[in-house]
Amino acid sequence: MTNDAPAILAEDLQQRFKSVTALDGLSLSVPTGSVFGLLGPNGAGKTTFVRIVATLLRPSSGRVSVLGHDVLREPLAVRRRIGLAGQFAAVDEELTGRENLEMVGRLYRLPAREARARAREVLERFELSDAADRRVSTYSGGMRRRLDLGASLAGRPPILLLDEPTTGLDPRSRQELWEIVEQLRRDGTTVLLTTQYLEEADRLAQQIALVDHGRIAAQGTTDELKAMIGAQILVVRVADRSLTLAVAQALRVLSGGEHPLADEAAGEVRVAVAAPSAAIAAVRILDELGVEPSGMELQQPSLDDVFLTLTGHRAEDQPATEERA
């Protein structure tokens, strides 16, 4: 319990809903002043974790604290320090943008004048000033999501919990939201961000934790994770599908020993490689084997590749329900 407590500290969290285990011994430490990305497929336990940190859900066992305050013993102290923006825009349609923000500010117990000033500031910053006095029902999807994010900041909390903030947004709105998150980090806000998109975690987060079946499968900076999985994925296709496995075996050296993914039905091999130059080595290996590729390309690793490499299975939606419990 010191002043330099981590923004969020979770120790051996378990969460069981009837027959489903949503969190299975999750431990995590989020440092202050950075964006921390929680990356995983649907059902991995991301939303459950966010709901526990936000004091919306009591964990079955384990401990979580926010800036040194235990979520179960000091929920109010935790709520004073967090802002939550979820997968929906939780704003009131019939109210204006300004009214929504002022209301949340008041509920953070800001004096009326300060709540008004803060609302103005947030509207300006999120480029909603022109729409400030219009009802939210006239806003576009992107504007609503920006307002929702703004509402989570209306009480100036030092920690922001963003649960899949760009799900369902068009590419332009997603881009705008990313810029806002980057700006928040520069201002010193700690952000816990959950996402299903590697690209998003890569772009925004300094630290990424991979969530798999309710626990952390791997954690590190984006560079560290990329070094673990290879910076890129080399895809090799062969016309003679019976050679797929042999090719996969031969290309194994390129990934530093990790097993490439061989899809015999498609005649396709996917290898995580450290650098594009691996493609040249691949050509030599294929040449030695006497195999002629029908196609070769370098791809950015997908969430699927990351999962496959680090957990040994694909990042399919996992059975644990992420519905509110």
Added chain:
Amino acid sequence: MSSSTVERERISVAEALADSGVMARRQLRKVLRRPTYVIFAFVQPVMFLLLFRYVFGGAIKTGAINYVNYLLPGIVVQTAVFGSLVTGLGLTEDLKAGVVDRLRSLPMARSAVLIGRTTADLLMNSMTLIVMVGVGVLVGFRPSQSVGSELLAFLLVLAFAYVFSWISAFVGLSVKDPETAQSAGFIWVFPLTFASSAFVPTASMPGVVRAFANVNPMTLAVNATRSLSVGHGQALHPALGMLAWLAGLLLVFVPLAVRAFRRT
């Protein structure tokens, strides 16, 4: 804010009231800007009033008292109960939109969500009731008691509506989905309002229904209101019966609603 010394974990009554005020203001703004709600709140009850006054009323025998004077206290109480259904409906909408999650993550008094909501609905309900009485007078309703007695009748109806808001809140928070809340609401409200003395004298009903109607809190509320507003029948006995009902219902449903809210 960064120090981790143990902070106040209690919210004072004054703070809880301030939060309730913020929530009530939010609700009133929302409601008054929603045309469909205004129609639900004002037009529908007035249509009911006109329907019973001019279509069914002629066939209903109420003895010494003329039907419009018999009807108005009944339809006012019925409107108040219907009006309280919006409490549960609104809460399910907030649940669905994620608003309840946002509110529960704020350092506000959690009770303020329910207190603010039921208070706002009470204010809306009282506006509806004033309109109803006004329209009633236009179609021939003549209150005949002292101003104090009329006011007391009005307050009894509001108290009745407020308690039913909490029942409605509990139902809404338990079923969690607006469509279900709407049908669930009508399932318990319809028998309650129609198997009562609101529209017809209970003496005209067959035995079992009459037995139910006579202990129905709705009947007690209507009889007390009728006595206090147009001097028909006794006031004290049904009023006490109704207040006993309300106290019992509050004791059961406030804790149930609060618990359902905590668990959502």
